[in-house]
Amino acid sequence: xxxxxxxxxxxxTFTLHTQGGARLPVFENIGLTVHAGECVCLDxxxxxxxxxxxxxxxANYKPQAGAVHIRHDGEMIDMVVAPPWKIVEIRRRTIGYVxxxxxxxxxxxxxxxxxxxxxxxxxxxxxxxxxxRRLLERLDIPERLWSLxxxxxxxxxxxxxxxxxGFVFDYPILLLDEPTASLDAGNKKTVVSLIxxxxxxxxxxxxxFHDAEMREAVGDRIVEMNFSAxxxxxxRATIRNDVALSRRSAPTC
Amino acid sequence: xxxxxxxxxxxxTGYNFAYLDEQTKRMVRRALLxxxxxxxxxxxxxxxxxxxxxxxxxxxxxxxxSIIGPRDRLKVIDQGSDDATNAASIRRFFRSxxxxxxxxxxxxxxxxxTRHRIPETPLRENQVLVYQVPSPEPLRKIEPRESETRKMxxxxxxxxxxxxxxxxIARYGRVASAYNCPVxxxxxxxxxxxxxxxxxxxxxxxxxxxxxFGAGREKRIYAIPPYTSVRxxxxxxxxxxxxxxDGRCSLCGSETSxxxxxxxxxxGGRMFVCSDTDYCRRRREGKGEGPVRAARAKA
Amino acid sequence: MDxxxxxxxxxxxLEASGVSxxxxxxxxxxxxxxxxGAGEVLGVVxxxxxxxxxxxxxxxGxxxxxxxxxxxxxxxxxxxDVFSLSEMERRRLRRTDWGFVHQNPLDGLHINVSAGxxxxxxxxxRGVRNYGSIRASAQDWLERLEIDPSRVDDRARxxxxxxxxxxxxxxxxxxxxxxxxxxxPTGGLDASVQARLxxxxxxxxxxLAVAVIIVTHDLAVVRLLADRLIVMHRGRVIEEGLTxxxxxxxxxxxxxxxxxxxLQI
Ligand SMILES: Nc1ncnc2c1ncn2[C@@H]1O[C@H](COP(=O)(O)OP(=O)(O)OP(=O)(O)O)[C@@H](O)[C@H]1O
Ligand SMILES: [Mg+2]
Ligand SMILES: [Zn+2]
Numbered sequence: 001x002x003x004x005x006x007x008x009x010x011x012x013t014f015t016l017h018t019q020g021g022a023r024l025p026v027f028e029n030i031g032l033t034v035h036a037g038e039c040v041c042l043d044x045x046x047x048x049x050x051x052x053x054x055x056x057x058x059a060n061y062k063p064q065a066g067a068v069h070i071r072h073d074g075e076m077i078d079m080v081v082a083p084p085w086k087i088v089e090i091r092r093r094t095i096g097y098v099x100x101x102x103x104x105x106x107x108x109x110x111x112x113x114x115x116x117x118x119x120x121x122x123x124x125x126x127x128x129x130x131x132x133r134r135l136l137e138r139l140d141i142p143e144r145l146w147s148l149x150x151x152x153x154x155x156x157x158x159x160x161x162x163x164x165x166g167f168v169f170d171y172p173i174l175l176l177d178e179p180t181a182s183l184d185a186g187n188k189k190t191v192v193s194l195i196x197x198x199x200x201x202x203x204x205x206x207x208x209f210h211d212a213e214m215r216e217a218v219g220d221r222i223v224e225m226n227f228s229a230x231x232x233x234x235x236r237a238t239i240r241n242d243v244a245l246s247r248r249s250a251p252t253c
Numbered sequence: 254x255x256x257x258x259x260x261x262x263x264x265x266t267g268y269n270f271a272y273l274d275e276q277t278k279r280m281v282r283r284a285l286l287x288x289x290x291x292x293x294x295x296x297x298x299x300x301x302x303x304x305x306x307x308x309x310x311x312x313x314x315x316x317x318x319s320i321i322g323p324r325d326r327l328k329v330i331d332q333g334s335d336d337a338t339n340a341a342s343i344r345r346f347f348r349s350x351x352x353x354x355x356x357x358x359x360x361x362x363x364x365x366x367t368r369h370r371i372p373e374t375p376l377r378e379n380q381v382l383v384y385q386v387p388s389p390e391p392l393r394k395i396e397p398r399e400s401e402t403r404k405m406x407x408x409x410x411x412x413x414x415x416x417x418x419x420x421x422i423a424r425y426g427r428v429a430s431a432y433n434c435p436v437x438x439x440x441x442x443x444x445x446x447x448x449x450x451x452x453x454x455x456x457x458x459x460x461x462x463x464x465x466f467g468a469g470r471e472k473r474i475y476a477i478p479p480y481t482s483v484r485x486x487x488x489x490x491x492x493x494x495x496x497x498x499d500g501r502c503s504l505c506g507s508e509t510s511x512x513x514x515x516x517x518x519x520x521g522g523r524m525f526v527c528s529d530t531d532y533c534r535r536r537r538e539g540k541g542e543g544p545v546r547a548a549r550a551k552a
Numbered sequence: 553m554d555x556x557x558x559x560x561x562x563x564x565x566l567e568a569s570g571v572s573x574x575x576x577x578x579x580x581x582x583x584x585x586x587x588x589g590a591g592e593v594l595g596v597v598x599x600x601x602x603x604x605x606x607x608x609x610x611x612x613g614x615x616x617x618x619x620x621x622x623x624x625x626x627x628x629x630x631x632x633d634v635f636s637l638s639e640m641e642r643r644r645l646r647r648t649d650w651g652f653v654h655q656n657p658l659d660g661l662h663i664n665v666s667a668g669x670x671x672x673x674x675x676x677x678r679g680v681r682n683y684g685s686i687r688a689s690a691q692d693w694l695e696r697l698e699i700d701p702s703r704v705d706d707r708a709r710x711x712x713x714x715x716x717x718x719x720x721x722x723x724x725x726x727x728x729x730x731x732x733x734x735x736x737p738t739g740g741l742d743a744s745v746q747a748r749l750x751x752x753x754x755x756x757x758x759x760l761a762v763a764v765i766i767v768t769h770d771l772a773v774v775r776l777l778a779d780r781l782i783v784m785h786r787g788r789v790i791e792e793g794l795t796x797x798x799x800x801x802x803x804x805x806x807x808x809x810x811x812x813x814x815l816q817i
Binding site: 408412415416419420423424488489490491 | 678683
């Protein structure tokens with residue numbers, strides 16, 4: 001299967017100027033390769049940098065060094081140096097990102113929040129809404145809530161709206177940051193089947209899941225990030241297939 | 254009874270012909286030539302103090318004084334009337350400082366100085382109509398800054414002027430002002446036609462006569478050369494409507510002239526008569542245009 | 553941040569380079585280079601006095617910078633240097649291609665003119681001479697900005713602050729400008745009124761694909777509206793990037809301070 005995402009030599013250190021310039025190294029010189037149709041799970045203790053890595057892949061965070069090559073329109077493009085408009089385009093068409101928290105847009109209805117990525121990608125309006133409805137149904141959002149803005153929804157409801165939004169369009173690459181954190185068993189199963197379907201159509205997925213059960217259910221490989229005493233102690237990869245997260249010296253794919 | 258000239262004009266002595274010195278006249282004439290060359294454009298001129306208060310036609314008087322020659326025949330009207338005090342005193346002034354013949358006849362006059370009307374009698378080539386203009390800047394009420402109105406003219410930014418018409422229609426269902434309805438001269442410059450009734454606006458366009466406008470207080474001159482297009486500002490779906498006379502003249506029976514209401518007695522009797530006294534008189538004397546239809550009023 | 557300078561590959565609608573402007577000893581903005589693409593929303597943030605409004609005035613040709621150039625690429629037109637245009641051409645550009653939304657709606661509206669007149673003026677300025685169609689577009693735009701269209705003939709004076717601001721937006725969008733400058737458009741409004749304006753703006757800006765340069769000190773506003781951000785501090789652009797990059801991973805001390813002093817954005 002083709003490589004959809006290939007990160008290498010990534011380093012990220014936060015410098016907290018508001019706190020006396022404290023430096024917070026998160027990771028250094030790491031790599032990650034994800035193929036079409038596979039799901040790589042990031043694992044590690046809280047604060048080990050899983051979300052930071054995921055955000056760096058999405059160009060939400062700016063790593064100090066390294067590259068994040070993304071297959072976009074058949075071309076590998078480095079998110080670290082791509083011009084902003086290119087990143088916007090890649091995020092619209094190629095990379096979907098589902099975080100733990102829904103960023104609520106005031107006064108936009110749930111249905112419209114969910115349908116937006118499909119419409120933005122030029123899906124026929126009717127088809128787009130049909131998909132959005134189907135997803136909301138599958139994720140157990142009662143229909144009476146669809147016309148409401150999700151600002152007042154429970155954490156779990158907001159999370160499910162966010163998931164629906166992430167799956168309404170078939171992104172070639174999906175980044176999932178604890179999308180199931182506060183979901184019940186039933187909804188978790190739905191997410192598992194959504195991820196399975198995405199993999200089946202060839203999506204490359206990087207996910208962070210709190211519970212081992214989810215990782216078992218969807219992960220093809222597990223990458224462990226370990227970080228202690230303010231520096232990277234190890235970037236050991238606990239993997240089913242191959243070493244995916246590695247030091248520069250190690251092969252990355 | 255067309256001529257109002259007394260048999261013997263009293264000519265002032267000690268003044269230059271037409272009161273103004275030749276240098277001033279030349280300066281005004283230069284402004285006039287420029288104004289004629291750029292129809293509708295307001296030309297500044299260094300006006301002189303005149304022996305009249307502003308608002309009494311000092312701008313128009315300077316224009317008239319600069320163009321008048323010994324062989325001219327001058328007619329002066331105020332709201333159509335030759336007999337109004339203001340008209341009479343301006344006429345007397347010019348008789349005194351030039352000795353030229355004055356007349357009430359729009360047919361005989363070579364120069365007509367007017368306040369707030371255009372004669373009903375169509376003007377001809379070789380006639381000059383001089384308007385008294387109280388405020389030359391049609392944009393003033395929407396833009397108080399002169400520097401800005403100048404730019405608006407320079408760049409033909411007349412959208413805000415249309416806005417005032419829009420507001421009238423929004424509020425009253427029609428353009429409210431019946432006087433001083435702004436015009437676009439030669440499809441270029443926005444100009445004030447002076448406070449003539451909108452009834453007169455159509456006469457501004459393609460007139461064979463030269464039309465000169467003088468504003469004394471602002472010291473501005475502008476002009477409409479003969480046979481120049483003058484379009485009243487309007488909307489396609491609310492086209493400019495010159496007011497129609499609603500009735501006929503009680504004196505001459507005209508159904509086409511601009512009428513004004515006159516109070517006849519102190520018990521509220523009133524009638525409508527031509528505001529253009531010369532036109533009305535000529536019709537009654539059978540010399541006017543069109544048949545005299547109505548019975549003459551008893552008065 | 554370096555990534556931004558590569559954006560040359562996509563033609564910019566407005567491109568400023570090395571723009572500096574000082575007021576005597578006081579510095580307005582220093583050596584600012586910035587581009588805005590067609591349909592892109594650029595946020596300009598920074599504390600008051602950081603030079604945001606000065607930059608805005610330079611970009612929109614209202615004040616002439618001491619140094620630098622501002623290139624505008626209009627519709628099918630050759631790129632023009634805004635400051636080498638004649639005043640007439642510059643005014644025409646401002647009238648036909650650009651819009652301006654002021655912080656105080658009273659600066660951008662005729663308070664004694666009807667809502668319809670305020671909105672329709674832009675159309676009249678562009679030569680529309682049909683009362684009915686002007687009024688109809690005005691009503692349509694009032695509706696799009698969630699103002700009851702039956703109030704089209706009411707004078708602006710009778711509108712609330714939030715409505716006035718939306719009226720000002722309508723007036724600026726009605727004639728389909730390509731670039732709209734907004735200086736603190738949500739400034740004087742209370743939170744709920746602000747949310748409504750922002751929401752409407754967000755929808756319209758996307759729908760019309762109009763480019764916007766929006767100056768604000770409210771990070772929630774740019775989070776919602778802007779594709780890209782520049783952060784100004786003491787007259788200079790100290791940081792720029794995609795909005796979420798700058799807000800979520802600010803690098804400069806001042807930007808971090810700015811972001812951390814806001815509770816939730
Ligand atoms: N925007 C930021 N600015 C400063 N520091 C940050 C920022 N984002 C993350 N960090 C720091 O980077 C480190 C890694 O955080 P991150 O959120 O990536 O961990 P994580 O592995 O996802 O943890 P968790 O399992 O709790 O979600 C933490 O010390 C965190 O405080
Ligand atoms: Mg995390
Ligand atoms: Zn009569």
